[in-house]
Structures are given as structure tokens and as C-alpha cells.
Amino acid sequence: MKYVDEFRDPKTAKKLQRQIAHVAMRACEGREKPLQIMEFCGGHTHTIFKYGLEQMLPNTLELVHGPGCPVCVLPRGRVDDCINLAKCDEVILTTFGDAMRVPGSQGSLLQARADGADVRMVYSPMDALQLAKTHPEREVIFFALGFETTMPATALTVLQAAREGIRNFSLFCQHITTAPTLRAILDDPDMHIDGFLAPGHVGMVIGEHPFDFVSKNYKKPLVITGFEPLDILQALLMLVTQLEQGSSLLQNQYKRIVNPTGNSSGLAAMDAVFEPRPENQWRGLGSLAQSGVQMRSAFSHFDAEKKFTFSQNNSPDPANTHCGAVLKGHKRPWQCELYGKSCTPENPAGALMVSSEGACAAYYQYSDKRPAMANPA
Numbered sequence: 001m002k003y004v005d006e007f008r009d010p011k012t013a014k015k016l017q018r019q020i021a022h023v024a025m026r027a028c029e030g031r032e033k034p035l036q037i038m039e040f041c042g043g044h045t046h047t048i049f050k051y052g053l054e055q056m057l058p059n060t061l062e063l064v065h066g067p068g069c070p071v072c073v074l075p076r077g078r079v080d081d082c083i084n085l086a087k088c089d090e091v092i093l094t095t096f097g098d099a100m101r102v103p104g105s106q107g108s109l110l111q112a113r114a115d116g117a118d119v120r121m122v123y124s125p126m127d128a129l130q131l132a133k134t135h136p137e138r139e140v141i142f143f144a145l146g147f148e149t150t151m152p153a154t155a156l157t158v159l160q161a162a163r164e165g166i167r168n169f170s171l172f173c174q175h176i177t178t179a180p181t182l183r184a185i186l187d188d189p190d191m192h193i194d195g196f197l198a199p200g201h202v203g204m205v206i207g208e209h210p211f212d213f214v215s216k217n218y219k220k221p222l223v224i225t226g227f228e229p230l231d232i233l234q235a236l237l238m239l240v241t242q243l244e245q246g247s248s249l250l251q252n253q254y255k256r257i258v259n260p261t262g263n264s265s266g267l268a269a270m271d272a273v274f275e276p277r278p279e280n281q282w283r284g285l286g287s288l289a290q291s292g293v294q295m296r297s298a299f300s301h302f303d304a305e306k307k308f309t310f311s312q313n314n315s316p317d318p319a320n321t322h323c324g325a326v327l328k329g330h331k332r333p334w335q336c337e338l339y340g341k342s343c344t345p346e347n348p349a350g351a352l353m354v355s356s357e358g359a360c361a362a363y364y365q366y367s368d369k370r371p372a373m374a375n376p377a
């Protein structure tokens with residue numbers, strides 16, 4: 001397939017594999033542990049497992065799977081909020097399919113739908129707006145989640161609703177931002193990551209500059225990269241080369257998509273509709289300052305948080321789950337006692353098992369750490 005096959009070419013992959021092994025060995029000299037690279041984004045985690053990239057890497061290089069999957073970091077309290085909204089007779093609650101399966105403290109949106117709540121899956125916020133037009137007697141709420149990648153579409157939908165004077169459409173906004181999350185990982189005293197792969201689709205929207213602080217303030221190399229196997233292998237080579245040379249630069253491997261200054265139309269729409277939220281709750285990471293957005297007061301008539309009452313509960317994950325430790329790269333999915341037993345993609349106990357971009361789901365689907373091998377102790 002034109003423009004895809006060339007990014008999956010096995011010969012080039014093998015060449016990159018040899019180069020990575022060679023450079024990583026030199027970069028690792030004098031160290032007791034392998035180099036640790038975090039792929040921040042769940043999309044990268046998925047590619048890594050789907051194409052067996054982890055098995056191609058030398059034992060001097062280890063990948064750590066980061067928290068960049070919006071479904072995985074959705075706190076149970078926000079799922080509970082959605083279920084409470086969906087139980088209101090006048091409400092049609094809409095969201096993406098993955099979000100419907102995330103467990104809250106009293107089940108998922110899918111279970112709430114089975115119990116009679118009006119919960120509907122949509123493919124885009126514009127679908128939700130269309131639903132509002134065809135059901136003027138109901139309030140259609142779009143549960144908006146995702147990093148900067150999905151934010152422009154949500155913002156443009158709100159602007160469209162405002163232009164058309166739609167009054168029965170609102171957002172329950174759970175959009176989150178990448179840079180503060182990276183900062184939280186870097187500020188963790190147990191942080192042991194040597195370099196980062198940053199998500200190319202986020203870079204496509206926000207550009208390169210918001211990632212600057214990783215190299216400037218924390219002296220860690222970061223490479224913005226795409227989602228094909230050769231993208232990731234090339235970015236890994238760029239990272240290990242930097243580590244071997246002792247440098248810590250921001251590099252852009254995904255120049256065919258990521259403009260240094262981002263997407264000006266998307267950024268303008270986001271800026272018109274959203275402002276930083278002072279504190280945002282993350283599953284497994286707790287409360288992070290300015291790590292998400294809320295709607296500007298000019299759009300409060302589209303803001304479900306202004307139209308409805310919320311409990312603001314922050315029910316913690318069950319004690320025997322390790323989602324937070326996996327999200328921060330401190331544990332591997334198969335080190336969670338529930339992995340493959342009471343937590344599977346069909347019946348997820350934790351959010352990382354819901355989306356195909358979740359580290360636990362990716363391990364479960366593609367890796368050799370199958371349930372039978374998990375928890376050998």
C-alpha cells in the first residue's frame with residue numbers, strides 16, 4: 001500500500017535493529033541497568049506490540065509504557081459522574097466506544113445502558129451535535145476525552161453549535177494535556193527513564209515547542225515520532241545515539257506530519273473554547289495541576305458541569321489493582337495479580353485493559369506474557 005508499506009519494510013527494520021543494538025551497547029557501557037526509554041503514547045505501545053518491536057531490541061534497551069492513553073487515565077469518579085448524568089431522564093449521554101467500557105465504582109457506561117440509561121456511542125463530537133438537532137426535547141451531552149489530538153474536533157463542534165444556536169447540546173469535558181503529564185513523570189522521585197518517545201499526533205496539533213522543557217529543564221532526550229514500525233525504530237535509534245553522545249535534545253522524527261509550530265487552525269479553536277483547568281484528576285497519577293482543560297465561561301451554556309450538579313467524588317482504584325504503578329512505568333502489566341485472571345479485555349477490572357492502546361491490553365493481546373505465564377510466583 002503506497003505510503004504505508006515503505007514504513008513497514010522488513011529489510012529496513014533489520015538494518016535499524018542492527019544499528020540500535022550497536023549504538024545501545026556503546027551507550028550502555030559502564031551501566032548496571034539497560035537504557036530505559038518511555039513511549040508516552042498508547043498508540044506507540046500498540047504498534048510496539050503489534051509488530052513485535054520489543055522482541056527486536058537488544059537487552060541493553062528496555063521500553064517502559066507510559067500513561068498516554070486517555071481511556072487508561074480516566075478516573076473512576078468521572079465514569080461515575082457520566083453514569084449519574086445518563087440516569088437523568090432528559091439526557092442522552094454520548095461518547096466514544098472505548099470510554100463506554102471503562103469501569104467506574106458502580107460499573108461501566110455499557111452496564112448503565114443495559115440497566116436502561118440512554119447511552120449512545122458516537123464516532124465524533126459532530127455526531128453528538130447531530131443527535132441534539134434531531135432530539136430537541138432532550139439534552140445531548142458529549143463526554144469529551146482525549147489529549148490534544150482530539151481537542152480541536154471537540155472545540156470546532158462547540159463553535160459550530162454556537163453558530164447554529166443549538167441550546168440542547170453540552171460537553172462533559174475531560175480533555176487532558178500532554179506536557180504536564182510528562183512533567184509529573186519527570187518529577188517523580190522514582191523516575192528512572194533515560195529518554196522519551198513523544199506522540200506524533202499530539203505534535204501535529206501543538207507543534208514541537210511544548211516539548212522543549214524535557215531537554216532544556218530535565219536534560220533528557222525526547223524524539224517526536226510517528227506510529228509505523230519504522231518510525232518507532234528510527235526514533236529509538238535517534239534516542240540511543242543521543243544517549244551515546246551524552247546529549248539531550250528535542251528531535252522531530254515525524255517531520256512529514258509535525259510542523260514545528262503545530263496546526264494554527266486547531267490551536268485557535270482550542271484556545272477559543274478551552275482554558276487550563278487548575279487541577280485535573282488522573283487515574284493512578286492523582287491530581288496534576290493544569291493537566292487538563294475546562295470550557296471558557298463564554299461557552300458555559302455548552303458546559304455540562306455548569307448545567308448539572310456533580311458529586312466530585314474521586315473513588316480510588318481497588319487496592320489489589322496496580323494500574324497507577326503500570327501507568328508510571330514502575331510495574332509491568334503481568335506483575336499485577338489480576339492480569340489475565342480477573343482482568344482481561346473482555347472483563348476489564350482496570351482501565352489499562354480496556355483500550356487497545358492500554359499497556360495491559362497490548363500485553364494481553366500480543367506479547368508472550370500470556371496469562372499462563374503471568375505471576376510465575
Ligand code: SF4
Pocket residue numbers: 321322323324326333336337338339340343348349350351352353360
Ligand atoms: S491487569 Fe488490570 S487491574 Fe492490573 S494493572 Fe492492568 S488494567 Fe490495572
